[in-house]
Amino acid sequence: MTDPYSTLGIRPDATDEEVKQAYRELARKYHPDRYRDSDLADLASEKMKEINAAYEEIQKMRSTASSSGSSRTGSGNANGGTRTSTKFAEIRTLINNNNIREADRRLRAFAPEERNAEWHFLTGCILFKRGYFVDAQKLFDRACEMDPYNQEYQNARNQVNYQANDASGYRTAQTSSFNNTCNCCSSLLCADCCCECMGGDLIPCC
Numbered sequence: 001m002t003d004p005y006s007t008l009g010i011r012p013d014a015t016d017e018e019v020k021q022a023y024r025e026l027a028r029k030y031h032p033d034r035y036r037d038s039d040l041a042d043l044a045s046e047k048m049k050e051i052n053a054a055y056e057e058i059q060k061m062r063s064t065a066s067s068s069g070s071s072r073t074g075s076g077n078a079n080g081g082t083r084t085s086t087k088f089a090e091i092r093t094l095i096n097n098n099n100i101r102e103a104d105r106r107l108r109a110f111a112p113e114e115r116n117a118e119w120h121f122l123t124g125c126i127l128f129k130r131g132y133f134v135d136a137q138k139l140f141d142r143a144c145e146m147d148p149y150n151q152e153y154q155n156a157r158n159q160v161n162y163q164a165n166d167a168s169g170y171r172t173a174q175t176s177s178f179n180n181t182c183n184c185c186s187s188l189l190c191a192d193c194c195c196e197c198m199g200g201d202l203i204p205c206c
Contacts, residue, residue, distance in 0.1 A: 004054035004061075016062070017116040021146055023055040088118045095125055117146035121153050128160060136160055 005012050008022040030051060035044040087106065094103035104126050110119055124139030140157035147153060 002050070002054075004057040007050055007054035008058070013113070015113060015116055017146060019055070019058055023051065024148070026051045088122065091122055095122065095129070098129075100126055100129055117143045117150065117153065120146065121150075121156065124156065124160075128156075133160055 005014070008019065008026060010018055010022045014022070027048070030044050030047045032041065032045050032048060035041045038044075087110075091103045091106050094100075094106070103122070107119060107123050107126070120139045121143040124136045124143065127133075127139060128136035137157065137160050140153060140160060143153040144150070144157055
């Protein structure tokens with residue numbers, strides 16, 4: 001069988017999130033429904049079979065490797081994925097407790113290969129809290145691209161869109177202080193879910 005990673009167009013050290021994203025993109029591209037009544041229908045069907053087989057093979061390989069203690073899922077060992085998830089959970093708690101500086105420090109410490117959809121989402125939440133709505137929107141957009149079926153990411157992106165598109169949507173750290181939240185409650189109220197969706201409260205005074 002052809003190397004499954006080559007079939008999906010990714011490296012063997014790709015994270016689980018990157019594997020899933022590559023599969024979804026190829027599945028959308030070669031889905032048989034797109035080639036119905038086309039001369040390429042048979043080729044698309046064969047390609048889709050290869051993609052499905054490659055994805056299933058990678059899943060099987062990683063599952064087996066994880067059981068034997070030799071998996072590499074973006075953090076370098078069998079428990080890498082679990083440890084990474086724990087780190088993100090801790091960062092969510094920091095954000096909910098408004099400990100933005102520490103949350104930001106921990107996010108910056110992630111290696112580039114560990115910066116998955118969750119990383120982009122949480123970084124976007126920090127930028128939003130600091131008043132950088134345009135930059136936050138870009139991070140939410142990226143999170144949605146990497147995990148298009150995550151409703152939490154989509155809700156955050158939708159809620160911040162109006163801030164980024166508004167003429168005053170880009171605020172500097174000097175003009176948007178969350179230490180004086182009451183002065184900006186009216187403009188941030190509809191975006192409250194960006195933090196409440198994580199169990200916290202973006203606007204503590206409301």
